[in-house]
Amino acid sequence: MQQEKPVQVPKNSLWGRLGRALFDLDRWHEIWVTITHNRSRSLLTAFGVFWGMFMLVLMVGAGNALSKGISSQVEGFASNSCFFWTGNTSEPYRGFRKGRRWDMLNSDVEIIRNKVPEAQYLSPMLFGSSGDKNVVRGDRGGSFRVKGCYPEYDLIEKSKIISGRFINDIDIAENRKVCIIGERVYEVLFQTGEDAIGKLIKVNGIYFKVIGVARRMANASIGGSTDESVILPFTTMQKAFNQGNVIHFLGATSQPGVRAKVVEDKIKETLKSIHQISPDDKEAVSSINIEDQFTMFNNLFIGINALIWIVGLGTLFAGAVGVSNIMLVTVRERTKEIGIRRALGATPQNIIGQVLTESIVLTVLAGIGGIVLGVGLLSAVGVALSQGDQFFKDPQIGFGMAVGSLSILLVIGTFAGFIPAQRAMMIKPIEAIREE
Incomplete structure (x- = not known):
């Protein structure tokens, strides 16, 4: 060759x-x-x-x-999320005086779902008291935040589940007495290496079964750090602690391709319409737009x-x-x-x-x-x-x-x-x- x-x-x-x-x-x-x-x-x-x-x-x-x-x-927050809470009215409207205090209710969530199709996830929240050693297991105890939320909240403010699981729809529907505890709560109530899943802890005088241990992803957090909180199913917390049908806080995300500002404005408009608040009232409904913070x-x-x-x-x-x-x-x-x-x-x-x-x-x-x-x-x-x-x-x-x-x-x-x-x-x- x-x-x-x-x-x-x-x-x-x-x-x-x-x-x-x-x-x-x-x-x-x-x-x-x-x-x-x-x-x-x-x-x-x-x-x-x-x-x-x-x-x-x-x-x-x-x-x-x-x-x-x-x-x-803000690492754990959805970049298209926004949050709402109530304040006193700043203008008289339809016979209601200025300075009226009002509350968001359970029924508001379903109305918002129907009237604001641009919203993808909605999760109302409740906050409980965090008195002296309000969370106890045996001879161990500490003072920690107590929150009630829906499963969707983990899609709005993400937390890292170390073991177990987060709240699901069955927990909400059956008012189960279960809870997720933060990493710091676990360290106080349990020995190192001990399995917390399935164990009972007392939260504000009522026993709950631990179904998960969570760690925060963001340094900022709604209602206190996830590491130092106990998270309960929203419906269970309302009934167990006689919260009625009041909502303390509401989280929402926009649909893909929709700006969070659109959802923020429409939810505010809807809440004002439901609760007879002037459309021009700037103080009755407070909010924070995480998308604006990211921008x-x-x-x-x-x-x-x-x-x-x-x-x-x-x-x-x-x-x-x-x-x-x-x-x-x-x-x-x-x-x-x-x-x-x-x-x-x-x-x-x-x-x-x-x-x-x-x-x-x-x-x-x-x-x-x-x-x-x-x-x-x-x-x-x-x-x-x-x-x-x-x-x-x-x-x-x-x-x-x-x-x-x-x-x-x-x-x-x-x-x-x-x-x-x-x-x-x-x-x-x-x-x-x-x-x-």
Whole structure:
């Protein structure tokens, strides 16, 4: 069989020139000698780029940590959710006086389901007392929050079920005396490693069977932290503690593709209509829109990131100007050497390539040093802050940012060496050799 000839790259092609430049050990040795010839000047020149990249890494890492920390405060909430509670009326209406106190009722939920089809999930809530050692098991006890809710509430404010399950529709329909306890409640009432599922605890004087242990996902929480709460079926809590048909709080999410603001406005309008409240009353129905909070945070992070990159890139380009100035000085000092090279047959492209390569190497080495030191410092800060809940969480940069930084360094190195390279190319061999 005839052997295939290996593919040969033309010597004058782009890839050929690039390959020769990469593997030309003499060129790299020459670059190293040039950079280390005046070490103090090289270090001071590189420091501008080093400091700019170091500060950029720190600022991006800090911005990411701030973003993660703030996002963790509302991590468990559905981004399209909103919540409602009652207040005193601020306007007289249809014979009712100003300042009237009113309550949401069980019947309101079904009316809202029918009149606000844009709402996907609805869950009324009740809050119980948290007196001294209101939750007891044997000789152990503590003071914890008590909540009553529907199964849908776990789709509005998500909690992590460590063991067991959450409330289901059968618990609601049969008014079962069951409960979910928070992680902190478990630690107080049970021994480490003990199975809590199926055990009885006394909540405000009434026994309930534990069906689940939950951990919070967000630092912020409605009616207190999930870790320190006991969650009961809504209907059971109403009957067991004589709550009547009153609702303390209402959570809702919008249908996919529908803004939470639409649901928020329609539910407010519906509640005002049911309870004879003026449509213009701004205080009778209070609400919070989580979608607006997410939008506000996103806009804040966009602004912070934009400011970080503007300041960081500005510092880097300031360092590049310093590199460019020093390279001009270097070219001026090496005028005679460049003239001799030209006289011996070096092409303008050879001279430009030499100067650009020196500039890029100096810039990239300084920038990599800034990246390494910045990442190391961020890692140390992350370890120091790893315990507890903070608004400043896991300060790190992404892999994409690191790759992007290296690309920026190449651009900056090329920019810094461009003007000196042009200056070197314009040197005439005869005049350069004559120069003392």
